[in-house]
Structures are given as structure tokens and as C-alpha cells.
Amino acid sequence: MRELITRHVAGKRSLTDMRSEYISMAMHEFKTPITAISSSVELLETKMQRDELMLPFYQRNISRIKEEITMLTNMVEDILISGSMAAGNPDATPEITDVSAFARMIRQRYFYQRADKRQLRIKITGTRRDIYIDQSQLAGILTNLVGNAFKYSHEQGPLLSLHYRKKELCIKVKDKGIGIPEEHIRFLCTPFFRAGNVGDKEGAGLGLAIVKRFVMANNGTIAVSSNAAGTVFTLTFPYAADIAS
Structure with missing residues (x-):
């Protein structure tokens, strides 16, 4: 009976580890397109300013896009950090x-x-x-x-x-x-x-x-x-x- 319980607990831990690893991999995959979008927006903003095309309408909406990118980036980072915390990884390097x-x-x-x-x-x-x-x-x-x-x-x-x-x-x-x-x-x-x-x-x-x-x-x-x-x-x-x- 003890061996059965031990295997059951080990199995649950393994499933938990697999789920955490999958979430971590998925979140890292999300970071690639987010970074690409952010870089493209920065290039677009710089080009429009250089060509003196940055009307208030464009500036307002580019700023909104950048805010949403920041929000999405922070959500992805929060999920990655929470997974690391659950795994008991060391935290501070002060x-x-x-x-x-x-x-x-x-x-x-x-x-x-x-x-x-x-x-x-x-x-x-x-x-x-x-x-x-x-x-x-x-x-x-x-x-x-x-x-x-x-x-x-x-x-x-x-x-x-x-x-x-x-x-x-x-x-x-x-x-x-x-x-x-x-x-x-x-x-x-x-x-x-x-x-x-x-x-x-x-x-x-x-x-x-x-x-x-x-x-x-x-x-x-x-x-x-x-x-x-x-x-x-x-x-x-x-x-x-x-x-x-």
C-alpha cells in the first residue's frame, strides 16, 4: 500500500512538473512575437518622427499599442515568474x-x-x-x-x-x-x-x-x-x- 501511495504521489508530482514546463515553454514562445511587434512599433514611430509624419492621431494610437504590448509582456513575465516560484527556485541576487x-x-x-x-x-x-x-x-x-x-x-x-x-x-x-x-x-x-x-x-x-x-x-x-x-x-x-x- 505504501509503495502504491508513493507511486501515486510521484505521478502527481511528475504531472505537475510537466504542466509547469509546458506553461514555461509556451510563455517563452509568446515572448518572440511580442518582441517582434514591439521592435516594429518602435521602428515605425522613429521613421514617422524622422519624416515629420507623426500627427497627434498616430502618436496617440502608437502610444496605446505600446501600452498594450507592455501589459501583455508583464502578464507573460508574471506567469513565468509564478511558475519559477512554484518550483522553489532561488530568487534574489541583490x-x-x-x-x-x-x-x-x-x-x-x-x-x-x-x-x-x-x-x-x-x-x-x-x-x-x-x-x-x-x-x-x-x-x-x-x-x-x-x-x-x-x-x-x-x-x-x-x-x-x-x-x-x-x-x-x-x-x-x-x-x-x-x-x-x-x-x-x-x-x-x-x-x-x-x-x-x-x-x-x-x-x-x-x-x-x-x-x-x-x-x-x-x-x-x-x-x-x-x-x-x-x-x-x-x-x-x-x-x-x-x-x-
Whole structure:
């Protein structure tokens, strides 16, 4: 009987591994056409600007295409990351990071020239100090939180605040959006969970689970507060000098 149970468990694990491997292969295949589309759009935009053909109508729609490409790319990355997390693969490879410069880079790369003209605002207070963090994971944290802030609000762009406190860096992402029902807040970082008021907004319910995993892997904390005026995600990370000591 024990041998039968062992074979059964091994079989289930094998099927799970096969499914994870298949999903990973499929997602990597998706990345090829996404990259080709993105490159073509960039070339088209550059050519039209060079030939002085970039009318506001074309610029608005090219920006919209780029936003959708970014959204699709992030969804594929989230699925790949969630598969890696399920497999128990090691996460963080931290390095010394200037988050203020990193945040400006993220804004320029992912949230610049949006079709709806909204912009990501960045506010910095205190004396800048470096933190020790995996930069690819920091990019995942910020793009997920800021992307959600744009997705679930309409009138004003989100605010990314960096507060250099005495003992830690506090990062806040604030929006003036639809808010999150109070009874759903504790489930937000559960894989595939989506709040009941998101309607038909795109998403797989993986982003916040990945954000929490990345934050915890880099010695950080995460908290969320929300009401009818919007939502605030608050992250804290120790300074690099404090970790080294």
C-alpha cells in the first residue's frame, strides 16, 4: 500500500512538473512575437518622427499599442515568474541600488508618453541612501504596483513616493482609483485572486503575489490601505549599510 501511495504521489508530482514546463515553454514562445511587434512599433514611430509624419492621431494610437504590448509582456513575465516560484527556485541576487535613479528609469522605460496623457509623478524626501536589492525584482515590484495604479484609476496619474527615513527607505505607490473592498484586502497577495470590483479590467491575479514574494525575498515589508479615495501600497527596505553591518 505504501509503495502504491508513493507511486501515486510521484505521478502527481511528475504531472505537475510537466504542466509547469509546458506553461514555461509556451510563455517563452509568446515572448518572440511580442518582441517582434514591439521592435516594429518602435521602428515605425522613429521613421514617422524622422519624416515629420507623426500627427497627434498616430502618436496617440502608437502610444496605446505600446501600452498594450507592455501589459501583455508583464502578464507573460508574471506567469513565468509564478511558475519559477512554484518550483522553489532561488530568487534574489541583490546589489547596491540607488532607488531614486531606478524609479526615474522605470518611469522613462514603461510609463512615458501614455495615450491618456497621464504621467507617473515621483516625490523624494530625505537624504538619499542606497539599498541592497535584486534590481530585476525591484523592476517587477514597481511596474506591477504602478501599472495597477494606472489601470484602476482614471483622472490623475499615480504618485510614487520615496521617503528616506532614518532607518529605512519607505516606498509608497498611491492612486486615486476605485479602491479595494475592505474584506478583500487580506487576500490581495494570494495567487489568482482579484478584488470583486475590478470589473472587466485585464489581469491574471498574479502580480501582487509576485510583488509580495519579491519584497519578502529582499528583507522588505509590504502593507496596503484603501478607501473610496484610492489605494496606497507601502513598502519598506533596510539600507545597504545597515545590512552590511
